[in-house]
Amino acid sequence: MTPEVAKLYQALILEESAHPQNRGPLAAATHNASKHNALCGDQVTLHLVLEGDRINQATFEGDGCAMLLASASLLTEAVRGVPSADATALVDIIRRLVQPEGASEAERARLGKLTALEGVRNVPARRRCVTLPWETLDAALLEHG
Amino acid sequence: MSFDPESVRADFPALSQLINGVPLVYFDNASTAQKPRCVIAATVAAYEGNCANIHRGVHTLSARATETFEAVRDKVLAFVNARAHSEIVFTKGTTEAINLVAQSFGRLVVGAGDEVLVSELEHHSNLVPWQLLCAEKGAVLKRVPMTPSAEIDADAFEAMLSPRVKVVALTHVSNAFGTVSPIAEMVAKAHRFGAAVLVDGAQAVCHGPVDVQAIGCDFYCFSAHKLFGPTGVGVLFGKASRLASMPPWQGGGDMITSVRFEQSEFAEPPHRFEAGTPNIAGVMGMGAAIDYVSAIGWGPFAAWERRLLVYATEELKRVDGVHIFGDTKEKAPILSFSVDGIHPHDVGTVLDSEGVAVRTGLHCAEPAMRSLGLRGTVRASLAFYNTEREVDVFVRALRSAIKMFR
Numbered sequence: 004m005t006p007e008v009a010k011l012y013q014a015l016i017l018e019e020s021a022h023p024q025n026r027g028p029l030a031a032a033t034h035n036a037s038k039h040n041a042l043c044g045d046q047v048t049l050h051l052v053l054e055g056d057r058i059n060q061a062t063f064e065g066d067g068c069a070m071l072l073a074s075a076s077l078l079t080e081a082v083r084g085v086p087s088a089d090a091t092a093l094v095d096i097i098r099r100l101v102q103p104e105g106a107s108e109a110e111r112a113r114l115g116k117l118t119a120l121e122g123v124r125n126v127p128a129r130r131r132c133v134t135l136p137w138e139t140l141d142a143a144l145l146e147h148g
Numbered sequence: 149m150s151f152d153p154e155s156v157r158a159d160f161p162a163l164s165q166l167i168n169g170v171p172l173v174y175f176d177n178a179s180t181a182q183k184p185r186c187v188i189a190a191t192v193a194a195y196e197g198n199c200a201n202i203h204r205g206v207h208t209l210s211a212r213a214t215e216t217f218e219a220v221r222d223k224v225l226a227f228v229n230a231r232a233h234s235e236i237v238f239t240k241g242t243t244e245a246i247n248l249v250a251q252s253f254g255r256l257v258v259g260a261g262d263e264v265l266v267s268e269l270e271h272h273s274n275l276v277p278w279q280l281l282c283a284e285k286g287a288v289l290k291r292v293p294m295t296p297s298a299e300i301d302a303d304a305f306e307a308m309l310s311p312r313v314k315v316v317a318l319t320h321v322s323n324a325f326g327t328v329s330p331i332a333e334m335v336a337k338a339h340r341f342g343a344a345v346l347v348d349g350a351q352a353v354c355h356g357p358v359d360v361q362a363i364g365c366d367f368y369c370f371s372a373h374k375l376f377g378p379t380g381v382g383v384l385f386g387k388a389s390r391l392a393s394m395p396p397w398q399g400g401g402d403m404i405t406s407v408r409f410e411q412s413e414f415a416e417p418p419h420r421f422e423a424g425t426p427n428i429a430g431v432m433g434m435g436a437a438i439d440y441v442s443a444i445g446w447g448p449f450a451a452w453e454r455r456l457l458v459y460a461t462e463e464l465k466r467v468d469g470v471h472i473f474g475d476t477k478e479k480a481p482i483l484s485f486s487v488d489g490i491h492p493h494d495v496g497t498v499l500d501s502e503g504v505a506v507r508t509g510l511h512c513a514e515p516a517m518r519s520l521g522l523r524g525t526v527r528a529s530l531a532f533y534n535t536e537r538e539v540d541v542f543v544r545a546l547r548s549a550i551k552m553f554r
Contacts, residue, residue, distance in 0.1 A: 004548065005168045008501035012494075012552060043493055043509040044523050066523060068491035069553065129497060
């Protein structure tokens with residue numbers, strides 16, 4: 004196995020994808036969005052509870068590969084208690100994180116566990132698997148924006 | 149004498165490269181096959197030595213290009229056992245051939261309330277053109293179901309036939325599973341009700357001889373690139389009587405006999421359907437591919453693929469948690485499978501890191517996947533240049549993927 008693929012599937016990713024957090028419907032959701040990847044058919048739905056400008060709760064539904072599940076799981080944890088403007092900023096950082104040049108050191112410092120997603124930097128075919136939940140977050144926040 | 153794949157591997161430059169530091173194991177042949185040197189040389193020669201437009205110039209170079217180009221039509225005629233030169237139309241590929249038939253023949257014969265039967269097993273390219281036609285004409289698109297073993301349900305098909313059915317579109321060999329349709333029988337049944345039949349042969353022409361007269365179909369479509377030829381070129385076989393009845397699809401040069409400002413007279417088939425300068429170099433390359441395959445001969449070729457398929461199937465079945473779909477007795481060397489608890493994309497990425505190229509996902513056959521309750525599979529599609537040693541590398545890589553995710 005190449006070092007790139009070993010990094011892609013590091014322990015945290017395997018753990019998150021095997022036991023995703025906050026997976027399921029959310030009756031109290033105020034914001035919802037769904038996206039799918041036409042290439043593989045994977046899809047993700049995101050449910051958010053916003054109180055004022057703050058995301059109080061987030062869950063996801065959907066099925067997909069390990070990268071998508073880990074990304075969605077980490078997302079729902081990362082945005083809880085976060086103002087929506089900060090969540091939108093996080094989407095931008097994730098978009099940069101998965102590109103070959105990556106995110107800046109200052110940006111990476113804000114990400115915590117989410118830096119585990121940067122393994123796709125060198126596996127371009129799998130980039131969208133990571134960004135799909137974040138695109139969905141963007142759409143959910145914009146919907147009532 | 150048995151066929152030795154090692155004797156042909158050197159003909160394919162792409163096969164000898166390293167991927168991620170290890171030798172490439174190319175098991176994505178159903179997407180596109182690798183090209184032998186003779187095909188590459190023929191396309192180069194088309195630009196180096198014979199570069200001129202066809203059917204146009206009086207000069208020697210143009211005459212030579214035209215002659216070489218038209219000689220390929222004869223090769224294709226013999227390759228699929230058509231009756232006449234006029235029955236072989238060059239296209240961009242299978243997809244364009246199907247669109248041509250849907251939009252020229254389909255618009256001619258399908259009216260409001262008529263039915264078009266398409267199997268659930270089809271590649272999107274043999275479904276979407278018929279959706280467009282039916283939407284335009286107010287016709288009814290009907291799904292011929294597939295069985296749990298990923299074959300077209302021939303009994304259900306028979307029950308759906310009626311005089312309302314104008315066109316039937318069926319795959320010869322499934323791109324997603326490799327299963328083979330009883331195509332000649334189905335054509336005969338459709339003809340009893342007067343329906344015309346188009347056969348998608350994209351996955352069939354590269355695994356065994358195709359005889360359009362024995363099949364009896366009205367149209368047969370295939371691409372060169374799955375037959376070890378270039379991309380961007382393919383063939384529509386149409387029965388002479390069908391093609392003769394059909395209006396042009398695209399207008400332009402080469403498809404007319406005379407043009408007045410107000411209107412034109414159209415050429416006879418096949419030229420009526422070949423507007424504009426075609427992919428001349430691609431056609432030359434396709435001719436070389438047909439020569440190459442013919443020189444090996446279908447006997448040794450198919451026997452080796454059969455042996456490889458049996459070996460790969462046995463080895464794959466030994467792996468815990470693997471389920472093969474379309475594991476029928478007679479099939480093309482395509483293994484479509486799932487692995488318990490691991491998404492096809494994750495399997496594909498780990499295999500790639502071990503140099504093994506497979507396709508993962510829906511394989512442009514989403515309705516077929518849904519019918520089996522699948523959200524995608526891993527597809528290993530083999531060709532005659534693959535070896536048992538490569539199957540071993542593939543299975544070993546698969547085991548390491550499973551180990552990682554469990």
